[in-house]
Amino acid sequence: MKKIANPNRQPTILEVxxxxxxxxxxVSRVLAGLEGAGDxxxxxxxxxxxxxxxxxxxxxxxxxxTSRKVVGVVIPDLQNPFFTGIVGGIEEVLHDAGYTLxxxxxxxxxxxxxxEMQTMRSDRVSGILLIPCQSEAPHYQEMAWSDTPIxxxxxxxxxxxxxxxxxxxxxxxxLGTSRLIEAGHKKIxxxxxxxxxxxxxxxxxxxxxxxxxxxxxVRESWTARGDFRIGGGKKAAMQIMSGAERPKALFVTNFLMxxxxxxxxxxxxxxxxxxxxxxxxxDMPWNIAMNPxxxxxxxxxxxxxxxxxxxxxxxxxxxxxxxxxxALQPELKVRASCKAMEK
Amino acid sequence: MKKIANPNRQPTILEVxxxxxxxxxxVSRVLAGLEGAGDxxxxxxxxxxxxxxxxxxxxxxxxxxTSRKVVGVVIPDLQNPFFTGIVGGIEEVLHDAGYTLxxxxxxxxxxxxxxEMQTMRSDRVSGILLIPCQSEAPHYQEMAWSDTPIxxxxxxxxxxxxxxxxxxxxxxxxLGTSRLIEAGHKKIxxxxxxxxxxxxxxxxxxxxxxxxxxxxxVRESWTARGDFRIGGGKKAAMQIMSGAERPKALFVTNFLMxxxxxxxxxxxxxxxxxxxxxxxxxDMPWNIAMNPxxxxxxxxxxxxxxxxxxxxxxxxxxxxxxxxxxALQPELKVRASCKAMEK
DNA sequence: CTGAAAGCGCTAACAT
DNA sequence: ATGTTAGCGCTTTCAG
Numbered sequence: 001m002k003k004i005a006n007p008n009r010q011p012t013i014l015e016v017x018x019x020x021x022x023x024x025x026x027v028s029r030v031l032a033g034l035e036g037a038g039d040x041x042x043x044x045x046x047x048x049x050x051x052x053x054x055x056x057x058x059x060x061x062x063x064x065x066t067s068r069k070v071v072g073v074v075i076p077d078l079q080n081p082f083f084t085g086i087v088g089g090i091e092e093v094l095h096d097a098g099y100t101l102x103x104x105x106x107x108x109x110x111x112x113x114x115x116e117m118q119t120m121r122s123d124r125v126s127g128i129l130l131i132p133c134q135s136e137a138p139h140y141q142e143m144a145w146s147d148t149p150i151x152x153x154x155x156x157x158x159x160x161x162x163x164x165x166x167x168x169x170x171x172x173x174x175l176g177t178s179r180l181i182e183a184g185h186k187k188i189x190x191x192x193x194x195x196x197x198x199x200x201x202x203x204x205x206x207x208x209x210x211x212x213x214x215x216x217x218v219r220e221s222w223t224a225r226g227d228f229r230i231g232g233g234k235k236a237a238m239q240i241m242s243g244a245e246r247p248k249a250l251f252v253t254n255f256l257m258x259x260x261x262x263x264x265x266x267x268x269x270x271x272x273x274x275x276x277x278x279x280x281x282x283d284m285p286w287n288i289a290m291n292p293x294x295x296x297x298x299x300x301x302x303x304x305x306x307x308x309x310x311x312x313x314x315x316x317x318x319x320x321x322x323x324x325x326x327a328l329q330p331e332l333k334v335r336a337s338c339k340a341m342e343k
Numbered sequence: 344m345k346k347i348a349n350p351n352r353q354p355t356i357l358e359v360x361x362x363x364x365x366x367x368x369x370v371s372r373v374l375a376g377l378e379g380a381g382d383x384x385x386x387x388x389x390x391x392x393x394x395x396x397x398x399x400x401x402x403x404x405x406x407x408x409t410s411r412k413v414v415g416v417v418i419p420d421l422q423n424p425f426f427t428g429i430v431g432g433i434e435e436v437l438h439d440a441g442y443t444l445x446x447x448x449x450x451x452x453x454x455x456x457x458x459e460m461q462t463m464r465s466d467r468v469s470g471i472l473l474i475p476c477q478s479e480a481p482h483y484q485e486m487a488w489s490d491t492p493i494x495x496x497x498x499x500x501x502x503x504x505x506x507x508x509x510x511x512x513x514x515x516x517x518l519g520t521s522r523l524i525e526a527g528h529k530k531i532x533x534x535x536x537x538x539x540x541x542x543x544x545x546x547x548x549x550x551x552x553x554x555x556x557x558x559x560x561v562r563e564s565w566t567a568r569g570d571f572r573i574g575g576g577k578k579a580a581m582q583i584m585s586g587a588e589r590p591k592a593l594f595v596t597n598f599l600m601x602x603x604x605x606x607x608x609x610x611x612x613x614x615x616x617x618x619x620x621x622x623x624x625x626d627m628p629w630n631i632a633m634n635p636x637x638x639x640x641x642x643x644x645x646x647x648x649x650x651x652x653x654x655x656x657x658x659x660x661x662x663x664x665x666x667x668x669x670a671l672q673p674e675l676k677v678r679a680s681c682k683a684m685e686k
Numbered sequence: 687c688t689g690a691a692a693g694c695g696c697t698a699a700c701a702t
Numbered sequence: 703a704t705g706t707t708a709g710c711g712c713t714t715t716c717a718g
Contacts, residue, residue: 009490022689025691028712029687029713041687057712058467059715060406060711060712063694063695063710064714078431084421095448104444105434105438121398124400175355258634263632284629285602286602286629290632290634356696356697364707365705366706402694406711504695
């Protein structure tokens with residue numbers, strides 16, 4: 001009979017079995033809710049479990065089972081509401097399916113992103129949900145492991161042929177820009193993100209398509225790039241709006257840069273929407289509390305997360321299924337920041 | 344010699360050892376970076392590890408070690424920037440210390456909060472960082488396990504005598520309210536949170552202390568409660584501001600309710616700060632982009648997380664140390680929304 | 687219906 | 703310097 005050398009630690013199944021006068025196998029069966037368990041024993045076991053405050057050790061359990069009911073989530077920035085919104089959606093679906101979440105922050109650093117994914121793999125997560133910090137990375141090719149399914153969100157990592165979900169960015173930019181044109185605008189500027197980002201390219205494309213449809217020519221001096229952060233947006237807006245001839249409308253491709261642009265506009269003493277109309281990508285709860293309320297191309301943030309989670313669940317259920325790429329439709333929220341131009 | 348029955352799974356240490364022609368112990372030693380490893384063998388092992396793409400199974404490893412280098416984080420709402428800011432701070436410290444994060448969302452539900460904590464305990468996390476969704480709960484007493492250290496953040500759970508960190512809420516409310524008084528305001532209203540919340544009580548106390556210092560009497564009709572969400576803030580502001588005689592300044596005790604209040608104020612056609620000055624708890628990046636920029640009592644969000652993580656690390660290093668309760672100082676950010684009243 | 691025993695992948699004595 | 707072996711806590715045949 002084995003000794004219990006367990007000073008000051010959480011109780012084990014062995015201790016439960018001893019105290020209940022049964023075998024560990026029986027305890028295991030009772031806890032698994034399996035058939036084959038006498039009513040008397042079952043009750044006794046459950047009582048002891050409660051008495052001892054026994055919690056099965058999931059590590060030991062999963063060491064055998066090889067299926068962990070844990071998924072890893074890697075995002076570039078914990079503070080960005082767009083990303084946390086996605087995590088919210090992920091959490092909703094996965095929690096209901098009985099999964100636990102490992103959360104890691106890649107901090108927009110591709111090396112760290114890789115390390116986090118490796119750690120998760122070490123932890124034998126069932127799968128990984130990844131919001132890549134870049135579209136392209138040397139690692140992605142070699143990360144295409146056969147055994148840990150990955151679902152990419154928002155940005156499609158080149159070389160990683162995995163399930164993928166994102167907003168239809170081209171369409172979103174088209175919708176937003178078109179709205180400005182419909183309102184009578186012809187002098188339209190754009191603040192876009194870093195050049196080699198796929199998302200950026202798509203939004204750029206949508207913007208240009210809208211201009212083309214409206215027979216408006218692109219004006220390079222009204223185009224600027226930020227870094228998707230507040231500071232970059234402010235700088236870009238300053239650049240565009242302090243020129244001799246400035247646009248009467250601005251399409252901003254991300255909400256953080258929009259906040260920066262707003263600062264710039266205020267500092268320049270311009271009025272929205274009279275001096276300049278604004279519409280941006282991403283709709284945030286506070287847009288409506290702004291003065292004036294800000295128009296936006298809303299991404300279905302939560303839905304992105306839910307879809308990604310479902311994609312993973314599906315793949316777990318059927319590992320061989322073919323790779324799916326899902327595009328979710330954005331929605332235009334028109335508010336006072338882009339009302340019709342005074343003729 | 345044991346058979347390797349490992350179809351289509353991640354390689355194990357056994358496979359590595361076979362292929363390298365050494366024992367599993369040697370592989371383990373090499374990977375642990377221990378001394379006692381011939382240069383030749385070391386190189387051979389590392390080569391095989393790379394070839395096979397071997398990742399040690401942390402489950403198996405930790406099954407022996409009983410120390411997981413994983414900590415659990417439970418927060419009431421993934422979408423709330425205040426909470427995710429805290430998680431950001433936690434992550435920063437814990438990542439540097441080599442820890443991984445389990446993240447769970449209690450969804451402001453006390454039952455779920457308990458379940459998540461139990462699951463984490465099942466996963467043998469080294470400790471739990473908890474932002475309680477209520478100050479008081481029947482569970483807390485019985486959750487005071489001896490073995491899984493808990494650190495509470497923002498709200499102090501009654502009955503759980505654990506390390507704790509929060510902002511000095513009383514002081515924060517005092518600072519904010521005092522600023523309004525200094526600006527010449529005497530008609531000051533407050534939008535506060537749910538009655539039985541500790542944080543709410545403290546902020547209420549700070550507000551009253553400031554009024555008392557300024558020899559201003561509290562006016563009950565200028566006091567309203569919201570639910571700490573946008574809708575509640577709007578309703579509360581509507582209630583206070585549509586009365587016959589309304590206050591000329593508003594202290595709002597949380598940023599979501601501030602957004603709601605802003606909506607109400609706009610809808611009522613009131614101008615900030617001329618018709619009503621506003622200052623709120625929590626400073627968010629977009630406050631500065633508002634028109635006018637919103638004054639706030641800034642909580643050291645990130646610092647809260649970092650401190651909590653450090654508190655946990657300290658306790659892990661020295662389990663017997665006495666319980667610590669840390670209060671961090673808030674900081675007043677004065678902006679145009681509460682400029683001096685016109686005399 | 688229940689118990690005994692093997693083994694999941696790894697590490698840490700204990701040997702050699 | 704390296705191999706052998708005994709578990710960590712659990713589930714799961716295989717017996718009874």
